[in-house]
Amino acid sequence: MAKELNIKKSMQLFSDALKVMPGGVSSNARLWQTSYFCPIYTPCTIFAKRAYGSHIWDVDGNRYIDFRLGFGPVILGHGYPSVTKEVSTEARKGTIFALDNELELSVSKKLIDMIPCAEMVRFSVTGTEATMHAIRAARAYTGKDVIVKFEGHYHGGYDYMLWSTSPPYDTKVRPYRQSMGIPGVIRNLVMVETWNNFESIENTLKKYHKKIAAIITEPIMGNAAAIMPKPGYLKHLREICDRYDVVLIFDEVKTGFRVSRGGAQEFFGVKPHMATFAKSMSNGYPISAIVGEKEIMSLFGPGKHKVTQGGTYASNPLSLTAAKATLNVLKNREVYEKINVYGKRLMRGIEKILDGNKIENVVQGHPAMFQYIATNNRDIIYNYKELKSNYHADLYAKVQYWLMTEGVLLDEDNQECFYTCLSHATEKTLKPTLDAFAKSVEKALNSKFKMTRFKLEGTAKMVAPKGNPVQPQATS
Numbered sequence: 001m002a003k004e005l006n007i008k009k010s011m012q013l014f015s016d017a018l019k020v021m022p023g024g025v026s027s028n029a030r031l032w033q034t035s036y037f038c039p040i041y042t043p044c045t046i047f048a049k050r051a052y053g054s055h056i057w058d059v060d061g062n063r064y065i066d067f068r069l070g071f072g073p074v075i076l077g078h079g080y081p082s083v084t085k086e087v088s089t090e091a092r093k094g095t096i097f098a099l100d101n102e103l104e105l106s107v108s109k110k111l112i113d114m115i116p117c118a119e120m121v122r123f124s125v126t127g128t129e130a131t132m133h134a135i136r137a138a139r140a141y142t143g144k145d146v147i148v149k150f151e152g153h154y155h156g157g158y159d160y161m162l163w164s165t166s167p168p169y170d171t172k173v174r175p176y177r178q179s180m181g182i183p184g185v186i187r188n189l190v191m192v193e194t195w196n197n198f199e200s201i202e203n204t205l206k207k208y209h210k211k212i213a214a215i216i217t218e219p220i221m222g223n224a225a226a227i228m229p230k231p232g233y234l235k236h237l238r239e240i241c242d243r244y245d246v247v248l249i250f251d252e253v254k255t256g257f258r259v260s261r262g263g264a265q266e267f268f269g270v271k272p273h274m275a276t277f278a279k280s281m282s283n284g285y286p287i288s289a290i291v292g293e294k295e296i297m298s299l300f301g302p303g304k305h306k307v308t309q310g311g312t313y314a315s316n317p318l319s320l321t322a323a324k325a326t327l328n329v330l331k332n333r334e335v336y337e338k339i340n341v342y343g344k345r346l347m348r349g350i351e352k353i354l355d356g357n358k359i360e361n362v363v364q365g366h367p368a369m370f371q372y373i374a375t376n377n378r379d380i381i382y383n384y385k386e387l388k389s390n391y392h393a394d395l396y397a398k399v400q401y402w403l404m405t406e407g408v409l410l411d412e413d414n415q416e417c418f419y420t421c422l423s424h425a426t427e428k429t430l431k432p433t434l435d436a437f438a439k440s441v442e443k444a445l446n447s448k449f450k451m452t453r454f455k456l457e458g459t460a461k462m463v464a465p466k467g468n469p470v471q472p473q474a475t476s
């Protein structure tokens with residue numbers, strides 16, 4: 001007998017949420033679009049109740065080993081005791097000052113100590129704000145306007161960067177506008193390249209360098225199944241940027257403090273001119289940082305020839321306290337060793353189970369952020385198009401469904417990674433996860449196991465929308 005997925009209360013609440021929140025959520029990325037339990041034609045999500053260590057509980061009382069980790073920020077474990085304790089103590093002293101505070105100074109010094117390219121620091125709240133201000137500084141520094149980004153890389157939800165983050169794999173449109181409401185004229189300020197193609201980016205810089213202010217890249221594709229850079233690729237980007245007077249920005253919002261204490265730039269040994277950090281910096285509290293070379297960073301400030309950056313909640317003492325406490329734990333390289341050993345075992349175990357079921361696959365990425373891809377073209381996953389045109393999405397969604405019945409939570413879409421944290425390693429979650437994975441793959445491959453699709457109660461009968469049911473086509 002297959003275990004039933006009981007998410008009845010979640011679905012009742014979601015039904016309610018649809019009436020007061022567009023799509024039933026506060027962030028589009030939370031909607032699962034291919035999940036087998038979602039009501040037909042209705043992307044949905046479940047309701048969380050609480051999370052601790054490596055586990056998350058939903059409102060129906062299900063407990064899951066959590067590999068989503070809030071889309072990556074939780075590097076130590078949910079509610080890590082030293083972080084929670086220090087934040088609660090700090091909260092009693094006030095939550096916002098709009099003045100400098102000493103915490104800001106000490107966390108800045110820590111970042112400069114840990115991150116190779118960091119000579120100066122500015123804090124903001126989200127990854128979106130950090131990349132937005134970094135590209136502004138790069139434009140001011142170079143006096144040029146165009147930003148080069150890569151297909152399948154995500155840098156935040158604003159008009160300059162919401163292009164070709166997740167386009168239909170067969171579209172020829174580039175840059176591809178990902179949302180209605182983005183002015184078409186911005187197309188002239190962004191160029192989209194294929195990642196890991198040495199010649200193409202070099203030719204683009206050679207031809208257009210007089211217009212190009214910056215290249216922004218995720219050093220590991222954390223929003224496209226953890227695609228790794230080809231050997232020498234990041235170094236190549238740095239070299240051509242130096243040659244053509246272009247600022248190289250590493251968006252380390254996902255890789256920062258996750259793949260290494262100095263980020264991907266330390267892991268791969270390549271220094272960008274600027275970088276952005278967020279997520280794992282504070283184990284889940286809202287803070288981000290823009291760091292980089294002094295000459296560029298010094299442009300931030302008031303005045304006619306300066307760059308504006310700021311925000312009411314920038315460097316608030318609670319987030320800084322969380323960052324300070326998290327970085328104190330991450331100073332210890334043993335933390336990374338534990339996560340790496342755990343992640344490697346998990347990666348190998350998953351590969352073995354897939355091989356055992358004769359599913360051709362590649363398990364790629366870093367032990368702290370990786371993904372499995374069921375594909376029979378295992379040697380070629382080096383960019384977004386190769387990923388999207390070569391993997392079996394349906395199998396992934398089925399496995400995700402059955403994993404939930406076995407108490408393991410993944411995102412429904414393999415563009416997100418498996419994220420691992422210290423609590424996964426210390427709470428002995430490896431065997432239960434691999435056992436659950438083996439059972440889930442077996443059920444996904446066998447049609448005798450029936451999945452339950454939930455119905456929405458108390459709402460109008462859902463009808464199939466015209467065209468693409470899940471994503472309104474952006475006019476590109």
Ligand SMILES: Cc1ncc(COP(=O)(O)O)c(C=O)c1O
Pocket residue numbers: 071125126127128129131154155156157218222223251252253254278
């Ligand atoms: C690489 C990268 N950059 C920027 C962002 C935007 O961060 P935020 O959601 O905090 O605005 C994200 C979000 O996932 C990200 O993955």
